Amino acid sequence: MNSTTVRYLADHEPIGHQARKALATRERILGALIELINESGLAGATSSQIAHRAGITWGAVQHHFGNKDEIMVAVLHRAQDIYLSQLSEARLNEGHIESRINRFVDTVWEHYRSDLYFAFSEILRAWHLNAKGAESPGFSVDKHQDKHVRIMAEMFEGYPIPRSVLKDSFRFVHRFLAGFAMDKILEPQAPFETQHIKRIKQELLQLTVAYPSDKHSVTSLGGL
Numbered sequence: 001m002n003s004t005t006v007r008y009l010a011d012h013e014p015i016g017h018q019a020r021k022a023l024a025t026r027e028r029i030l031g032a033l034i035e036l037i038n039e040s041g042l043a044g045a046t047s048s049q050i051a052h053r054a055g056i057t058w059g060a061v062q063h064h065f066g067n068k069d070e071i072m073v074a075v076l077h078r079a080q081d082i083y084l085s086q087l088s089e090a091r092l093n094e095g096h097i098e099s100r101i102n103r104f105v106d107t108v109w110e111h112y113r114s115d116l117y118f119a120f121s122e123i124l125r126a127w128h129l130n131a132k133g134a135e136s137p138g139f140s141v142d143k144h145q146d147k148h149v150r151i152m153a154e155m156f157e158g159y160p161i162p163r164s165v166l167k168d169s170f171r172f173v174h175r176f177l178a179g180f181a182m183d184k185i186l187e188p189q190a191p192f193e194t195q196h197i198k199r200i201k202q203e204l205l206q207l208t209v210a211y212p213s214d215k216h217s218v219t220s221l222g223g224l
Contacts, residue, residue, distance in 0.1 A: 026064050026065070028054040029064060030078055032050045032053035032054040033071050034115055036049055037123070038115045038118055038119060041122065042126045050068070072127075075119055075120065080120075083117075084151070086107050087151050090104065090106075092154060097159075097205070098205065100155045101155070101201050112178055121178065149163065149167050152166045156208070159208055160213065161210075169203075
């Protein structure tokens, strides 16, 4: 169980011993799948390997999840839950708009370069390639995009930015950072990381120029 997951679990209300034991086992299973995907791709994350890495039998795995598809869906939800929790911790509705954008982009980038996001993206890609569609059973990409857009709307509170523009901005941030995260996997020393991240922040700050608000004072881009 990685530190991010432990912190996420610690934020929840206390539960009974048996429930905590069951939750810990589920976390080992999810962690096993995430580790295996990062080591050898989804093809290497077989049922037997997941059970072996989690330190239990496949029958015990099935007791908690039923089948491998359910484990994958649980990873999708876990990735989004932790990501949204991280954005909440970033306090994106506090401080000057430049600070909000800085925290937003830094938080998103930290997530996109994580092992958890790599597993998330591999599962979604496999679902699509296997003709199961962009949506996994019990997981809606559009639903989570809507949550993200609401977070961006809170970050830009006071600026009359249309929802369609916020959604387009979300796609821009997502596609750029997702692609750049893949570049970093293929080429760990990929150049221009600092410049690229700065450019994304500048692009988002330009929204406040296009849709100004009298409630906020927008300073120069130099602070980014």
